[in-house]
Amino acid sequence: MGFSIYDFSDFINNIHAFLSETFSPVAGNIIGMVIVAACFLGFIALLGLSLVYIERKVCALFQQRLGPMRVGKWGTAQTVADIIKLIFKEPLMTKDSDKFLFNLAPFIVMIAPVMAISLIPFSKGLQAVDFDIGIFYIVAVSSIGVTGILLAGWSSNNKYSLIGAMRSGAQIVSYELSVILSLLTIVVLSGSLQLSVIVESQREGWWIFRGHIPAIIAFIIFIVASTAESNRGPFDMAEAESELTAGFHTEYSGIKFAYFFLAEYVNMFIIAAVGATIFFGGWMPLHIGNIEFFNNAMDLIPPVIWFFMKVSAIIFLLMWFKWTFPRLRIDQMLTLEWKYLLPLNIMNILLMSIVVLTDFHF
Amino acid sequence: MEEVAQNIETQEYFINMGPQHPSTHGVLRLMLTLDGEIIKKVEPHLGFIHRSIEKMCEKDSYQQVVHLTDRMDYLGCHINNEAVCLTVEKGLELEVPERVKVIRTIISELTRLSSHQLWWGVMGMDLGAITTFLYGFRDREMITDIFEETCGARLTMNYNVPGGLMFDIHPNFQNRTKQFLEHFKKKLPEYDELLTGNVIFTERTKGIGYLSKEDAISYGVTGPSGRASGFSCDVRKKNPYSAYDRVDFKEILFMEGDCFARYQARIAEMWESMKIIEQLIDNIPEGEYKAKTKAVIKLPPGEYYQRVETPRGELGVYIISDNKKNPYRVKFRSPGFSNLSALDKMARGFKIADLVAIMSTLDLVIPDIDR
Numbered sequence: 001m002g003f004s005i006y007d008f009s010d011f012i013n014n015i016h017a018f019l020s021e022t023f024s025p026v027a028g029n030i031i032g033m034v035i036v037a038a039c040f041l042g043f044i045a046l047l048g049l050s051l052v053y054i055e056r057k058v059c060a061l062f063q064q065r066l067g068p069m070r071v072g073k074w075g076t077a078q079t080v081a082d083i084i085k086l087i088f089k090e091p092l093m094t095k096d097s098d099k100f101l102f103n104l105a106p107f108i109v110m111i112a113p114v115m116a117i118s119l120i121p122f123s124k125g126l127q128a129v130d131f132d133i134g135i136f137y138i139v140a141v142s143s144i145g146v147t148g149i150l151l152a153g154w155s156s157n158n159k160y161s162l163i164g165a166m167r168s169g170a171q172i173v174s175y176e177l178s179v180i181l182s183l184l185t186i187v188v189l190s191g192s193l194q195l196s197v198i199v200e201s202q203r204e205g206w207w208i209f210r211g212h213i214p215a216i217i218a219f220i221i222f223i224v225a226s227t228a229e230s231n232r233g234p235f236d237m238a239e240a241e242s243e244l245t246a247g248f249h250t251e252y253s254g255i256k257f258a259y260f261f262l263a264e265y266v267n268m269f270i271i272a273a274v275g276a277t278i279f280f281g282g283w284m285p286l287h288i289g290n291i292e293f294f295n296n297a298m299d300l301i302p303p304v305i306w307f308f309m310k311v312s313a314i315i316f317l318l319m320w321f322k323w324t325f326p327r328l329r330i331d332q333m334l335t336l337e338w339k340y341l342l343p344l345n346i347m348n349i350l351l352m353s354i355v356v357l358t359d360f361h362f
Numbered sequence: 363m364e365e366v367a368q369n370i371e372t373q374e375y376f377i378n379m380g381p382q383h384p385s386t387h388g389v390l391r392l393m394l395t396l397d398g399e400i401i402k403k404v405e406p407h408l409g410f411i412h413r414s415i416e417k418m419c420e421k422d423s424y425q426q427v428v429h430l431t432d433r434m435d436y437l438g439c440h441i442n443n444e445a446v447c448l449t450v451e452k453g454l455e456l457e458v459p460e461r462v463k464v465i466r467t468i469i470s471e472l473t474r475l476s477s478h479q480l481w482w483g484v485m486g487m488d489l490g491a492i493t494t495f496l497y498g499f500r501d502r503e504m505i506t507d508i509f510e511e512t513c514g515a516r517l518t519m520n521y522n523v524p525g526g527l528m529f530d531i532h533p534n535f536q537n538r539t540k541q542f543l544e545h546f547k548k549k550l551p552e553y554d555e556l557l558t559g560n561v562i563f564t565e566r567t568k569g570i571g572y573l574s575k576e577d578a579i580s581y582g583v584t585g586p587s588g589r590a591s592g593f594s595c596d597v598r599k600k601n602p603y604s605a606y607d608r609v610d611f612k613e614i615l616f617m618e619g620d621c622f623a624r625y626q627a628r629i630a631e632m633w634e635s636m637k638i639i640e641q642l643i644d645n646i647p648e649g650e651y652k653a654k655t656k657a658v659i660k661l662p663p664g665e666y667y668q669r670v671e672t673p674r675g676e677l678g679v680y681i682i683s684d685n686k687k688n689p690y691r692v693k694f695r696s697p698g699f700s701n702l703s704a705l706d707k708m709a710r711g712f713k714i715a716d717l718v719a720i721m722s723t724l725d726l727v728i729p730d731i732d733r
Contacts, residue, residue, distance in 0.1 A: 059493075063496035064496060065496060163399065234490060234491075243385065243714050245384060323492065324556075325491060325560065325562055326486060326489035326490045326562045328565075328566070329713060329716065332566075
């Protein structure tokens with residue numbers, strides 16, 4: 001079938017052709033979609049399992065302990081055991097909660113990352129959908145999640161949940177601006193919203209190096225703002241277990257709670273993947289200008305490995321934040337966004353435009 | 363726009379924080395009246411862990427009363443025991459051996475250190491930095507190991523008896539304590555790195571939960587919380603007991619009266635505690651570890667009062683005796699109770715997140731409040 005770890009496009013095209021020939025073109029298309037959807041569901045499940053385990057191990061590393069060690073070798077089966085426990089738990093519900101919205105909320109929270117993940121270019125040719133407005137689409141669907149959080153808080157009939165949800169609403173709506181603007185800074189440089197084109201444009205070198213000062217500022221803002229958008233520490237205002245017990249998911253138990261939990265980790269993956277794609281070249285190996293020898297050596301490492309290496313590095317950075325910093329207060333957090341990050345971001349876009357116009361980048 | 367804002371009807375609402383809540387550290391119930399996230403009123407409701415210790419003391423002998431005090435402020439249990447023993451010794455007019463005084467002082471200061479270490483960890487956790495909790499516990503572990511070896515228990519040590527100590531110190535005690543001091547002197551600056559210098563932490567604590575010196579005095583806020591408001595109330599200085607009259611240490615005073623000052627006061631107090639232990643650890647006099655007492659202690663009729671400095675503040679023990687083998691009435695003036703009373707004063711006008719910080723810097727131990 002012409003499989004190559006360096007370029008998946010032939011492989012994918014061959015499968016597509018095979019399906020179209022065996023069945024009718026329409027049926028082939030539908031079967032292809034189902035296969036892709038199944039692959040993504042499997043991938044998300046695997047992602048959730050492994051990220052929870054990694055988070056616990058990384059957290060243990062920072063806290064000078066071992067983390068899960070008992071279930072399986074080095075505790076690798078711990079998350080599986082946890083998930084089985086969550087599935088068999090009774091789904092509790094408060095008496096006067098809005099049952100329909102209460103049950104709907106976890107799914108809405110989950111829909112957002114699932115919709116966004118289809119646009120991530122994992123490797124050359126390994127991308128489910130390639131819109132020409134890719135970044136716009138990711139930003140748009142990732143804001144659906146806040147609706148789920150607000151619904152969860154509202155329908156729980158619990159004041160802590162409501163406060164958590166309202167905080168979360170204020171937080172996500174504000175920090176979305178910074179995420180969008182920091183991504184647009186790089187779009188100004190690359191000249192396209194399409195993710196595959198953005199990756200391809202970094203063949204000469206990653207944007208974070210070529211875009212120098214404005215690109216680095218944009219990356220820092222992106223990391224801060226997207227941590228806040230995904231409700232992770234030090235911006236986990238919506239959960240804030242020491243203030244609001246568990247925030248918007250206080251009343252959730254069993255598998256519905258697991259959905260919130262899973263959504264957080266998939267969101268984290270998407271942040272890291274988008275960050276890696278926009279700033280660090282996605283699956284593109286590390287290239288330095290025209291040094292042939294170095295570039296060829298780097299090309300030997302398969303692109304999919306490059307992609308996951310970059311994503312892991314950013315995920316590690318996000319976990320590092322979470323387990324080091326104290327939590328901000330809600331008003332301080334909004335001040336940070338509206339008084340510092342947003343003006344800085346707008347200035348940064350202006351700076352980047354000047355850099356692009358004067359061709360002052362590598 | 364402003365017109366619209368004026369026409370929206372808002373309403374204050376109340377919320378129960380506790381008795382089951384992660385940051386009340388026990389079964390304290392706070393009834394908060396809130397306007398949005400801003401606190402209008404804090405009403406503590408007590409009684410969830412009331413075990414009527416004072417009443418139980420009335421049927422127990424004086425040796426047994428000591429045991430009950432472990433269960434009040436469990437993080438400063440050695441100091442609680444010491445307070446009762448000092449009161450009983452005062453009543454008996456009993457002079458305890460020098461060795462006992464010095465050992466009591468050393469273990470008291472170790473208790474204070476371990477309590478402050480735990481407080482530091484919990485303070486970080488309350489503000490969302492969970493890692494600090496584990497760091498605090500890591501260093502506290504060494505102290506509990508020392509206690510385990512010498513006293514036989516890790517938390518409720520019960521090492522004091524009226525007239526002296528339960529038994530002599532373990533031969534390893536001095537060495538291990540010195541090892542701990544060496545270890546902790548390197549680790550305490552790490553605490554500063556993790557929290558004190560952190561921008562988020564200082565933003566969360568500076569100017570939050572202000573308590574003036576006058577209020578601290580009128581509410582009876584003692585201990586590091588009171589001293590952070592400039593209220594000089596260290597019983598170890600004002601009314602020295604055991605071996606505190608012969609050691610050189612500073613009374614930590616801060617004038618700011620906010621959460622950050624209370625935080626700094628405790629960190630500084632840890633340095634002072636280490637200084638006290640260092641002065642005494644090599645100079646433990648030889649001698650008996652217990653003065654001779656009768657098997658059944660009977661205090662002469664009268665009233666006896668002794669106060670000591672626990673990690674949380676001033677603990678007073680008041681005993682009325684009617685010449686029986688059990689006290690007629692025992693009253694504990696617990697520091698947590700008075701400190702909690704100032705919470706409403708400090709928290710008004712701040713946000714829910716600030717309330718957590720304020721409670722954390724008051725270092726509340728609920729069984730101490732609800733005896």
